[in-house]
Amino acid sequence: MGLFKKKGNWFVPKGQPLTEMDKKILYWQDKGKLVPRRGLILTPGQIEGVRRSGVINTALLDLVAENIHAGMTTNEIDKLVHEYTISHGATPATLGFEGFPKSCCVSINEEVCHGIPSDDVVLEEGDIVNVDVTTILDGYYADASRMYIIGKTTPAKERLVRVAKECLEVGIAACKPYCFVGDIGNAIQEHAHKNGYTVVRDLCGHGVGLKFHEEPEVEHFGKKGTGMLLVPGMVFTIEPMINMGKWQVFIDEENNWTVVTEDEKPSAQWEHTLVMTETGVEILTH
Numbered sequence: 001m002g003l004f005k006k007k008g009n010w011f012v013p014k015g016q017p018l019t020e021m022d023k024k025i026l027y028w029q030d031k032g033k034l035v036p037r038r039g040l041i042l043t044p045g046q047i048e049g050v051r052r053s054g055v056i057n058t059a060l061l062d063l064v065a066e067n068i069h070a071g072m073t074t075n076e077i078d079k080l081v082h083e084y085t086i087s088h089g090a091t092p093a094t095l096g097f098e099g100f101p102k103s104c105c106v107s108i109n110e111e112v113c114h115g116i117p118s119d120d121v122v123l124e125e126g127d128i129v130n131v132d133v134t135t136i137l138d139g140y141y142a143d144a145s146r147m148y149i150i151g152k153t154t155p156a157k158e159r160l161v162r163v164a165k166e167c168l169e170v171g172i173a174a175c176k177p178y179c180f181v182g183d184i185g186n187a188i189q190e191h192a193h194k195n196g197y198t199v200v201r202d203l204c205g206h207g208v209g210l211k212f213h214e215e216p217e218v219e220h221f222g223k224k225g226t227g228m229l230l231v232p233g234m235v236f237t238i239e240p241m242i243n244m245g246k247w248q249v250f251i252d253e254e255n256n257w258t259v260v261t262e263d264e265k266p267s268a269q270w271e272h273t274l275v276m277t278e279t280g281v282e283i284l285t286h
Helices: 020-030 044-067 074-087 155-173 181-194
Strands: 003-005 011-013 105-108 111-113 128-137 140-149 205-207 214-218 235-238 241-243 249-251 259-261 267-269 272-276 281-283
Touching: 044 074, 044 128, 044 140, 044 272, 074 105, 074 128, 111 128, 111 241, 111 267, 128 155, 128 267, 140 155, 140 267, 155 181, 155 235, 155 241, 155 267, 155 272, 181 214, 214 235
Parallel strands: none
Antiparallel strands: 003 011, 105 111, 105 128, 111 259, 128 140, 140 272, 205 214, 205 235, 235 272, 241 267, 249 259, 272 281
């Protein structure tokens, strides 16, 4: 079928009447805003596939919550994740992704993300730990992470973990049909700064569902009305990384994966996969 284009990403089939969604997207596109391409709008069946993958992904993080403890190695967490995922007919997306060697990421204290599980890393009382898992089921991807506190930690670390979760929640609350990615980032940044924390700028949330990573890039800082327009059918993650100190980070040269805070102060992160609907967002992972 022939297509025509109106000055941007959004195509409308030739001869097909404009839907209300077409009209809204074209309105913003004509104003010079970044709008999605049609490939980012998932069908109800595809969204259901992501939802099913999300059930396993959530169960993985529940399993970690039931078992994580001081004295456990991060590789033991990885084995739990791997075995549960495979036994449920799914695949861990991180395993082998661009050379990543494990089935999940486990990041401790000043490690922001992409920590590689190891038999040599043992969890200790007071650690704050992020476990990040991504599941592929029948070709559909779901992605989420949680923070875990090992035993009793300091009030400062406990507060960081709590506020980081609040940052995810305010980001989700900012998600409305036909809002912009910048609306999410602005809400998160304001909440983090109000509480005396900073937001990592070198990493972001992302589109997910049919691929591990695709558009839009969901930055966790910024201005309202900027970034890509978010419309019903789009599936994406919000995953703010909140630092106790400065926002700058570096990549560990020993493994070329693990992201660490530049000042080596603690960091915390929570992540959900969401789908935009006509009335707001539905959380597909917890």
